[in-house]
Amino acid sequence: MPASDALRLDEGAATRPRFPLLPWLGSLVGSSETGLKASHFRRPWLAAGLVAPQLLILLFFFFIPTWKALSLAFVQVDPFGGTMIFVGLDNFTTLFSSPEYRDSAVLTLWFTTVQCVATLLVAGLLAFATDQVMRGKAIYKGVILLPYAIAPAISGVLWAFLFNPTVGPLAHMLHDLGFAWDPNRRPFDALLLVSVAAVWKHICYDYIFLVAAFLAVPASVIEAGAIDGARPVRRFLTITLPMAAPTIFFLIVMNFVYGLFETFGIIDTITHGGPAGSTNTLVYKVYQDGFRQLDLGSSAAQSVVLMAIAILFTVLQFRAVERKVNYQV
């Protein structure tokens, strides 16, 4: 055993699993103890070999692409010659002044908000009911969790069929009720359909977390409420719900992330962003502009905007996770 691997009991390790948002610059190169086990090894070359695969993959498929997106956002590329001209913030000013982009941003905000609220409400109601019932829990859970296995793209295919204006059974019902349902022509119908498919696919996720959060409320607190004369609904609203608040905050963040970034498959299988751009969310638009219209400068600028949004949500997500850890009883 090498002497350098000797026990080092005296070194206090800061092993608190926290994620500080900004690193101290000095700790980058120095011998910071953050997240290092008190009992550890000193074999720098072995350690380097162990992190190398991860760092290499990240270099090629994360850092270089991100760097390219950032640099492309500030240049204008001539589609034929391949020459680049630095244009500063031109791509961004063009982007923000484009009515299409603004429409897309407003639509994305509307879609993600509606999706987030609807998912939480439905999942909350189901989780509340699951918490109350005694019999059949496993069966209900099994069915409600099933969409977790189903890809967004398949969810899109299923709902596209159900509400297909010519063959879809639910579209027939709407027609019988007198609605002129047609998601291929009417923008509102298309957006509604995409939202329903997105919510259907995501209820299970919120449901899993809410069931776990409601279950984690100590029985003693609930019993104390019962002794004080609070009925089940009141106990739920004044005890369970506040204690699950950190989870709910976490889920709001995760729902927004899902609505923004993971609904591509749903949109691509149901509407392709149409009709008239009514379901062209920000992520779908990057794909449309970059791969269909080949407008690389604008697409890169859009990527940068999305990166900013993604970073914001990651920060919120870490805050949510931290809060959850701190408040848990």
Next chain:
Amino acid sequence: MVERHIGLSIFCHVVLLLGAAAVGMPLYFAFVAGSLTVGEVQQVPFPLLPGDHFVENTIGAWNEGDFGQLYINSFIVTVGIVVGKLTVSIIAAFAVTYFRFPFRMTAFWLIFISLMLPVEVRIIPTYEAVADAGGPLRSFFEAIGLTGFLANTTGYQLDAALQWNMVNTYSGLILPLIASASATFLFRQFFLTVPDELCEAAKLDGAGPLKFFRDVLLPLSSANIAALSIILFLYGWNQYLWPLLFTTEKEMYTAMIGLKDLIPVADAQPAWNIAMAASFFVMAPPALVILLMQRWFTKGLVDSSK
């Protein structure tokens, strides 16, 4: 134990039944549609009971989309993502938590900053990076003059040797999806909760880092590895955007892309019965995983966000 209300119980059962029905309804109609003929599927009103062509449609869809090959592709890509991501992540997490080495915090931040950006926001640059993975190396060797030097002295064309195009390859479908630190982060969080005494005891017994990793840390992580494998399996199998961009040849399609090709487009024959039958066998592997390993995966999912 607190008191129970009959009325509330009934209400809750009704809510759950409605919820389960709402979740199951699209799947039921998909099954009905998948069991009809093309003619029957266009009936108004839509039949509420299944026909008897499900097997026939399934076989038809399987052959029409050449799903034998696509299934193999999907399995290779999914297993590659699961095994690749787990392996790369667990050894990286081991290194940053159990080793003192220069630039440890730099490595840590380089890894964890990647949690910030999902692959969806950098689709186009990632596409370019993977379509020309040798590009950065070429420019690097060009810049330091190695390319010209080799060409002049030995006649070796470094530029030509560094043309790696990963479009329509399995590695092109796998590697970009491994490039995220989520699993590394989870393993790190777990390693931080492992008692220090274990490592000290291992050292006293003369075990080196790799032996400690193999005989102590890996067995301890088995529950986490199992839960994460399930989540990554679903993630890999259900990938849509990346295979859509990255496969241009039909032999390299994944099952998900094959299904997309079966969706009837406007003006074509509305063969929804074929598409719906196909959707069942495309979603079958992840659905089976969820049904069989429900407990593992719900616990893993909730734990993984802590």
